[in-house]
Amino acid sequence: MIELFHVSKQYQPPQWALSDISLQVRSGDFHFITGPSGSGKSTLLKIIFREILPTEGQIVIDGVNVLKMPNHRIHELRRTMGIVFQDFRLLFHRTVFDNVAVPLQVLGQPRKEIRRRVFNTLRQVNLHNRMGDLPSRLSYGEQQRVAIARAIVNKPKIILADEPTGNLDPELAFEIISLFKEINAQGTTVIIGSHDRELIRHFGDRILFLQKGKLIRKDGS
Amino acid sequence: MNARKLKYLVGVAADSLWSHRGRNIFSATIICLSFLIVGVFLSLANNLQHVARQVSADTVVTFFLDKNVPAADLGALERRVRTSPLVAEVRVVAPGEALERFRRSFPELRDILDNLKANPFPTSLEARLKDNTRDSGKIAGFVREVRAVRGVADAQYNRDWVDRMQSLSRLARAVGFFLGGILVLASFFIVSNVIKLNVIARKNEIEILRLVGATNLFIRVPFLLEGMALGILGSLISLALLFVAVRLFPVYVGSLGALQQVLNFRFLTPSQALGLVAAGAAIGLLGSASSVSRFLKI
Numbered sequence: 001m002i003e004l005f006h007v008s009k010q011y012q013p014p015q016w017a018l019s020d021i022s023l024q025v026r027s028g029d030f031h032f033i034t035g036p037s038g039s040g041k042s043t044l045l046k047i048i049f050r051e052i053l054p055t056e057g058q059i060v061i062d063g064v065n066v067l068k069m070p071n072h073r074i075h076e077l078r079r080t081m082g083i084v085f086q087d088f089r090l091l092f093h094r095t096v097f098d099n100v101a102v103p104l105q106v107l108g109q110p111r112k113e114i115r116r117r118v119f120n121t122l123r124q125v126n127l128h129n130r131m132g133d134l135p136s137r138l139s140y141g142e143q144q145r146v147a148i149a150r151a152i153v154n155k156p157k158i159i160l161a162d163e164p165t166g167n168l169d170p171e172l173a174f175e176i177i178s179l180f181k182e183i184n185a186q187g188t189t190v191i192i193g194s195h196d197r198e199l200i201r202h203f204g205d206r207i208l209f210l211q212k213g214k215l216i217r218k219d220g221s
Numbered sequence: 222m223n224a225r226k227l228k229y230l231v232g233v234a235a236d237s238l239w240s241h242r243g244r245n246i247f248s249a250t251i252i253c254l255s256f257l258i259v260g261v262f263l264s265l266a267n268n269l270q271h272v273a274r275q276v277s278a279d280t281v282v283t284f285f286l287d288k289n290v291p292a293a294d295l296g297a298l299e300r301r302v303r304t305s306p307l308v309a310e311v312r313v314v315a316p317g318e319a320l321e322r323f324r325r326s327f328p329e330l331r332d333i334l335d336n337l338k339a340n341p342f343p344t345s346l347e348a349r350l351k352d353n354t355r356d357s358g359k360i361a362g363f364v365r366e367v368r369a370v371r372g373v374a375d376a377q378y379n380r381d382w383v384d385r386m387q388s389l390s391r392l393a394r395a396v397g398f399f400l401g402g403i404l405v406l407a408s409f410f411i412v413s414n415v416i417k418l419n420v421i422a423r424k425n426e427i428e429i430l431r432l433v434g435a436t437n438l439f440i441r442v443p444f445l446l447e448g449m450a451l452g453i454l455g456s457l458i459s460l461a462l463l464f465v466a467v468r469l470f471p472v473y474v475g476s477l478g479a480l481q482q483v484l485n486f487r488f489l490t491p492s493q494a495l496g497l498v499a500a501g502a503a504i505g506l507l508g509s510a511s512s513v514s515r516f517l518k519i
Contacts, residue, residue, distance in 0.1 A: 049432070072436075072437065075431075075434040075435060075436050075437075076434070077434075078431070078432060078433065078434035079433075079434035081434075083432050083433075089425065089428065089429055089432075091425065091426055091429065093240070102429060102430070102433055103433040103434065105226075105229045106430065106433055106434055106435040106439060107434075108223045108225045108226040108229075109225070110225065111225075150433070154433070154434075
């Protein structure tokens with residue numbers, strides 16, 4: 001479970017990027033965080049995976065206060081999460097296989113186990129026949145699926161996705177969110193930051209609305 | 222960190238070294254040149270040291286006696302010199318033998334010698350020092366002591382030359398370390414900057430590694446390995462070049478007569494060669510560590 005207590009973030013006074021956000025995301029939930037550009041969606045996600053620290057408030061994930069976690073232990077938190085971005089953040093000089101294998105190599109998994117899990121994950125995102133290709137030879141939709149495969153290969157408890165469909169046309173965007181739904185169906189908590197109303201209307205059952213850093217509405221929570 | 226992770230990180234470092242081979246070759250070349258300079262001077266110092274050792278192994282002190290020293294005094298002096306712990310062998314050279322030696326050594330002066338009315342050479346004592354006698358201070362003390370004995374007019378020995386040779390050897394080593402030190406310092410900064418460029422080039426990769434839960438050590442190790450590899454590579458190439466130079470130098474200069482011994486380069490001892498490689502690795506590692514600590518904020 002992810003719990004935020006009165007979380008606020010100020011980059012530069014006097015404006016607040018986030019202001020007094022309190023919420024709970026239960027394990028296995030599928031949440032959309034939405035709002036206009038600059039509403040604080042990305043900031044909220046970055047705070048959850050401790051890329052940045054909030055100015056005020058506390059964040060507890062599975063009973064652990066992540067703000068009290070020392071810097072040298074942040075990797076433990078990140079290993080329980082899969083993170084997906086709008087710009088995919090792939091290694092373009094490495095093959096699809098190598099990109100997806102990175103989290104397992106970080107854990108020092110045996111080569112055989114890496115091969116097995118990367119193949120299975122790529123099959124899940126329907127890219128198992130492109131394993132040896134460089135990402136530059138894939139379409140945007142396929143590149144995002146590689147990024148998703150990398151995020152889930154380690155079987156994380158939580159998936160955080162910041163505008164994962166921002167660079168994709170509507171058809172591909174639906175395909176990607178469907179993929180997230182499938183991952184969620186296997187028990188993974190998924191939180192997606194998106195301003196795409198069409199997608200949210202179609203897939204969103206739990207929606208957090210942000211505006212100027214404030215949580216103005218929670219639907220379905 | 223387990224062996225699998227280390228293997229993976231070595232692969233990442235090798236991949237990066239190859240990907241940015243232009244600047245890495247430049248960096249290794251600078252390290253190589255720096256260590257080559259240290260190596261050349263070390264080699265020269267080794268050679269001077271060797272010559273000094275060879276000369277000192279054959280140190281002879283000659284004590285020239287006054288004219289008409291009584292036979293009893295000569296015997297006593299000979300006994301005294303012989304009992305010194307520094308002396309291996311003592312020989313009395315009579316004036317006639319000394320004149321004969323001079324004749325043999327300088328045949329062109331035969332006419333002058335023939336015109337002499339009397340033999341100008343005094344009786345002398347030649348004391349050959351033991352091979353393991355290296356202490357200049359002890360030798361000088363011994364010579365002073367014998368020189369003070371009544372009937373001894375003068376003393377002559379080749380120790381000065383040995384001392385000069387040893388000083389020259391120390392000087393060569395010092396110059397090598399000074400020049401090499403400056404260049405090694407330059408190598409340190411070059412490695413540091415090359416690794417900085419490598420860090421910048423792999424910014425995206427570092428970001429991804431952080432997001433998937435890599436530890437700081439996991440992210441830093443490839444850069445440290447790269448620096449170390451550059452240092453080892455540079456120093457190994459410098460040793461190879463030095464080896465070739467040592468082999469080719471005599472061929473290039475031809476015969477130098479007496480100077481051959483002095484200028485004939487000698488390769489480094491195994492411990493010196495190993496020391497240079499270790500120093501190369503250390504310079505690379507430190508240069509890289511300095512860059513990683515400044516530019517790789519995790």
